[in-house]
Amino acid sequence: MGFGNLKAGAGLAALNTYLQDKSYVEGYVPSQADVAIFEGMSGAPDSQYIHALRWYKHICSYKTQFGSLPGVKKPLDQYGDAAQTNGAEESDDDDVDLFGSDSESETEEEKKVREERLKAYAARKSKKPGPIAKSNIILDVKPWDDETDLAEMERLVRTIQMDGLLWGASKLVPLAYGIRKLQISCVVEDDKVGTDILDEEITKFEDLVQSVDVAAFNKV
Structure with a gap:
């Protein structure tokens, strides 16, 4: 799990993809997560890994503060998968079959229940907060x-x-x-x-x- 070997191309590619829309490995400020990934690399990534290289140069500026950055270091294989896991959980929630059958053999009672469930589902989705920029x-x-x-x-x-x-x-x-x-x-x-x-x-x-x-x- 995680990014894999950060000293090899596959690991750097995974890290690069992960950082394409992020400034830090976890959260919104430099932390021990960034230190762990930084120390797991053999040096600055090649320019082809543009997002990883941007992150690497930025974290370099905090090198003298590594010991005081917040958080606790975890094993390297525990970084990088949280967002994908959360996304899968949200996807599973959205895919729950709330609608039931819509066949011609559906009774009036079943149709009424299905329509009520559809309304409840639509109401819940409309109240779901969007991402905060x-x-x-x-x-x-x-x-x-x-x-x-x-x-x-x-x-x-x-x-x-x-x-x-x-x-x-x-x-x-x-x-x-x-x-x-x-x-x-x-x-x-x-x-x-x-x-x-x-x-x-x-x-x-x-x-x-x-x-x-x-x-x-x-x-x-």
């Missing part, structure tokens, strides 16, 4: 100078709370002339939180924050 955003928060308290700046950024916003990992990245910027990730629900409101809220801390840029934006 989410995005993974990485923000570059730039300070005024090299004397800016970056720890305090990050603390203030994380105090921003709103429905549909989840803060993730962060790191300090060299900018210029000894100045470092805060690079912080978050997952947002597209209908509730956008980059404009994040920029507006973060730049309110004007004593510490000079500007905010979007470093990366990926649908999840």
Whole structure:
């Protein structure tokens, strides 16, 4: 099960297919699942595995934080099949025979029961919530100078709370002339939180924050 041998073409192909619409192996922020898969590989995938290579380069940027990323490592063969399993369960649910017979020999009572079941099924399907569109955003928060308290700046950024916003990992990245910027990730629900409101809220801390840029934006 899982992706198979991640040091061989078949395993990389399976991983590439799995990551074509995902930013991370599990969830919406880097975790020990990404570390496990990363360490199970022999190095960066070839360019033909474009999605796996994108993921690999992104996870490389968290290499110094591997030990502090959330989650617990599992054996490699336990990754990669959850989505397929969930999909199969949903498919099984949709394929349940709720309609019964529609033959000419059907009695009036049977026909009435079948129609009631059809109505109930249609009502249940209409109430089934659709998928929530989410995005993974990485923000570059730039300070005024090299004397800016970056720890305090990050603390203030994380105090921003709103429905549909989840803060993730962060790191300090060299900018210029000894100045470092805060690079912080978050997952947002597209209908509730956008980059404009994040920029507006973060730049309110004007004593510490000079500007905010979007470093990366990926649908999840």
